[in-house]
Amino acid sequence: MVKSRREILKSGGGxxxxxxxxxxxxxxxxxxxxxxxxxxxxxxxxMDEAMKAFGGGVPAQxxxxxxxxxxxxxxxxxxxxxxxxxxxxxxESIAILIEKNPNMLAGSFDIPPGTxxxxxxxxxxxxxxxxxxxxxxxxxxxxxSKEIKVTLGGCGG
Amino acid sequence: MADPMKIRxxxxxxxxxxxxxMSHEMETGQRKxxxxxxxxAWFIQTVAVAHDGKPVLSAQWGPAIAKNPFxxxxxxxxxxxDKIQVTWVDSRGEKRTDEALIA
Amino acid sequence: MRRHxxxxxxxxxxxxxxxxxAVQAQGSAVDEIAKYRAAxxxxxxxxxxxARGAALWKExxxxxxxxxxxxxxxxxxxxxKGAYAELPRYFADADRVMDLETRIVWCVVTxxxxxxxxxxKGPFGGPDRKSDMEAYVAFVTSESRGIRMNVAQxxxxxxxxxxLGEKMFYFRGGTHDFACATCHGEDAKRIRLQxxxxxxxxxxxxxxxxxxxxxxxxxxxxxxxxxxxxxxxxQQRFPELIFASDAxxxxxxxxxxxxxxxxxxxxxxxx
Numbered sequence: 142m143v144k145s146r147r148e149i150l151k152s153g154g155g156x157x158x159x160x161x162x163x164x165x166x167x168x169x170x171x172x173x174x175x176x177x178x179x180x181x182x183x184x185x186x187x188m189d190e191a192m193k194a195f196g197g198g199v200p201a202q203x204x205x206x207x208x209x210x211x212x213x214x215x216x217x218x219x220x221x222x223x224x225x226x227x228x229x230x231x232x233e234s235i236a237i238l239i240e241k242n243p244n245m246l247a248g249s250f251d252i253p254p255g256t257x258x259x260x261x262x263x264x265x266x267x268x269x270x271x272x273x274x275x276x277x278x279x280x281x282x283x284x285x286s287k288e289i290k291v292t293l294g295g296c297g298g
Numbered sequence: 299m300a301d302p303m304k305i306r307x308x309x310x311x312x313x314x315x316x317x318x319x320m321s322h323e324m325e326t327g328q329r330k331x332x333x334x335x336x337x338x339a340w341f342i343q344t345v346a347v348a349h350d351g352k353p354v355l356s357a358q359w360g361p362a363i364a365k366n367p368f369x370x371x372x373x374x375x376x377x378x379x380d381k382i383q384v385t386w387v388d389s390r391g392e393k394r395t396d397e398a399l400i401a
Numbered sequence: 402m403r404r405h406x407x408x409x410x411x412x413x414x415x416x417x418x419x420x421x422x423a424v425q426a427q428g429s430a431v432d433e434i435a436k437y438r439a440a441x442x443x444x445x446x447x448x449x450x451x452a453r454g455a456a457l458w459k460e461x462x463x464x465x466x467x468x469x470x471x472x473x474x475x476x477x478x479x480x481x482k483g484a485y486a487e488l489p490r491y492f493a494d495a496d497r498v499m500d501l502e503t504r505i506v507w508c509v510v511t512x513x514x515x516x517x518x519x520x521x522k523g524p525f526g527g528p529d530r531k532s533d534m535e536a537y538v539a540f541v542t543s544e545s546r547g548i549r550m551n552v553a554q555x556x557x558x559x560x561x562x563x564x565l566g567e568k569m570f571y572f573r574g575g576t577h578d579f580a581c582a583t584c585h586g587e588d589a590k591r592i593r594l595q596x597x598x599x600x601x602x603x604x605x606x607x608x609x610x611x612x613x614x615x616x617x618x619x620x621x622x623x624x625x626x627x628x629x630x631x632x633x634x635x636q637q638r639f640p641e642l643i644f645a646s647d648a649x650x651x652x653x654x655x656x657x658x659x660x661x662x663x664x665x666x667x668x669x670x671x672x
Contacts, residue, residue: 178343183360212437214430216594216672220364220618222440239362243328247362256354256373257313261443263364265326292594304448321449323528337528365621366446 183246188273191238191246195275197282205229206274206285209259215266218291224261229278232258236277241270249275266291305398307382314376314400316347316354318369318384326361342367342386349373350380376400434594438672447539447616447668450623454540457533463513472508474501474541485545486665489654491556498562500653502627503645505537524644525631526622538614538625545665550611552658559654566655569648570600579637581652585609600656607663610656615669623668626653 182194192198205228215221225235235258236249247264258276266272269290276283301321308315320342327339341361347354354373376382378400385395458469458481474484475492489500495507502524509520526532554560573580584590585600599605614625624632630649634642642649 178358183358210436210440212433212440214433214437216434216437217619219621220441222368222437224370224440242362243326244360244362246360248357248359250355250357250371252355253353255375256371259371260355261368261370263368265324265362265364301449301453304452317444319444319446319448321446325528329528366449366616368444368446370444 179249182249183244185245186243187245188238191236191275192282195236195277195282197277200275200282200284203229203276203283203285206276206283208272208274208285208287211287211289213288214290214292216292218266218268220263221266221289221291222261222263223272224259225274225276226257226259227274227276227278227283229258229276229283231279232276233279234277235260236275237262237264238273238275239264239266239270240273241268242266245273300392300394303384303386303394303396305382305384305396307376307380307398307400309376309378309400310372313372313374314349314380314382315372316370316382318347318367320367320369320384320386320394322365322367322386322388324361324363324365324367340389342388344387345369346385347371348383348385349376351383430594441618441670445616445668445670447614447623447670450536450539450616451543451668453531454536454538454543457536458540463509463515465512465514467512467514469505469508469512469537471512472505474504474508481541481544483545483548485542486548486550487552489559489562489650489657490553491558497647498556498558498650498654500627500645500650500657501538501541502534502625503650505534505541506645521644525624525628528621532622535614535623535625535628539623539668542614542665542667546667548665550607550657550660550663550665552654552661554658562651562654563658565648565651566653569652570655575638575640577638579639581633581637583637600659603659603662606656606659610660611663611666612669612671614667615671618670618672626656 179194182191185191185194192200207226209224209226211223223237225237227235232252234249234251237247238245239247248262250260252258266289269288271286271288273284273286303321304319306317322342323340324342325337325340327336329337331337339361341363342359345357345359347356355371357369359367380400381397382400383395383397385393387393461468471478474481475487475490476484485501488504489498491498492504499507506517506520509515510517523530523532524534526535554563570581573583582601584592584597588599588602590597590599598609600609613629614623616622617624627644627649630652631642631644634640
């Protein structure tokens with residue numbers, strides 16, 4: 142069931158042009174090359190820089206973004222499990238930013254309609270830091286944060 | 299060529315839960331070799347997941363995603379036997395596509 | 402008439418409350434780490450090694466262009482299921498006790514025609530090079546998951562290996578005068594935030610042995626029991642424990658047999 146091209150272009154929203162073209166059937170779906178990697182966002186060293194790269198303003202704090210089953214302490218910063226759920230209506234994307242990492246943005250996930258606005262993944266953290274869940278919903282940006290402590294651990298295990 | 303991914307897709311109620319394990323170094327570019335030279339960054343940049351050809355998730359990643367990345371999410375619909383296809387493209391332009399059937 | 406309204410009892414109550422709070426805070430660090438470990442269980446990269454090992458096992462390789470499918474890991478040629486739960490064991494064809502890795506080296510040499518030196522090369526992988534051995538270990542051990550440890554002690558050489566392993570466990574040496582027992586010989590020992598299992602008690606011995614090999618998050622690799630012992634020696638400031646040496650087999654025999662009765666639960670995932 143392919144939407145009409147006009148319908149899709151009108152809906153616009155937060156979808157990138159490439160994603161629109163995929164949805165319209167003009168590009169092969171599942172082709173990751175269809176999306177241009179947002180270099181300036183991944184170079185951002187602060188929330189301000191990241192928001193500039195995303196083309197958004199200052200995100201509003203939201204309690205509708207929750208870190209689910211995400212531990213407060215990571216035994217090793219190389220693998221930190223993060224799960225984020227957004228109950229904001231019309232959630233389009235979820236991004237993870239780690240304040241004290243060399244570059245803040247760890248990754249962003251585009252949520253098409255029909256996909257639950259919840260993702261689980263694992264990130265690297267260089268040190269104890271605030272972790273931000275940045276959600277784009279209905280064209281606006283929202284954020285929640287959580288401090289995760291990173292410890293190296295001892296010699297065993 | 300990179301090692302295959304492990305994809306698990308299961309029906310849960312009226313949704314499908316997808317869990318993916320990818321084999322990739324996700325080199326940050328911060329590490330130094332024995333001579334003190336920085337080891338070049340090399341990491342998955344884009345990920346796309348499709349259900350029977352329809353995109354259900356796409357992602358852009360940086361090197362701060364952990365080595366041998368793990369990804370889990372759910373989408374509405376999907377039935378046993380449907381195809382889930384996962385594609386990644388990394389910073390060297392290498393790509394990998396793997397498929398699995400919903401169980 | 403109330404004499405002791407704000408007396409010693411209230412003071413004691415406050416001190417106790419503070420102590421309880423401190424204990425709670427400590428407890429919650431332990432809880433959070435338990436939560437971290439639990440969160441890691443879902444999606445273990447060790448599965449990637451298992452898949453690679455399973456494929457390599459069937460691949461025709463070496464001068465003899467043969468696969469490892471006919472390797473006898475102790476339960477008969479070609480039987481992988483349940484083999485790890487019975488290792489180390491005595492093998493008549495080699496006339497010695499072997500652990501899994503030693504036996505894989507044997508099969509790589511006898512079935513595929515590699516030299517022993519080549520078969521023992523690069524046992525521990527890193528970012529620059531993959532280790533076939535770790536892939537084999539992941540595959541073979543995954544085929545023992547859920548099976549109760551059942552290491553025999555029927556052959557005199559098996560008993561001898563156990564006795565030697567036990568001696569090694571308690572042997573103090575190196576620059577720091579450490580023995581394995583220094584860290585693993587008592588309850589409630591800890592290095593920073595790592596609880597150290599007491600390997601002289603059944604429960605500790607079982608829990609520790611049945612969760613190796615493991616994907617070590619801090620290593621980004623699947624690590625075997627040979628690696629674990631090698632790394633302990635390094636941390637004790639001992640000389641290097643040679644890969645697949647008689648000493649490594651003896652120490653493995655001691656620890657594996659002490660885990661008998663417990664269900665094998667690996668490849669696991671650890672920090």
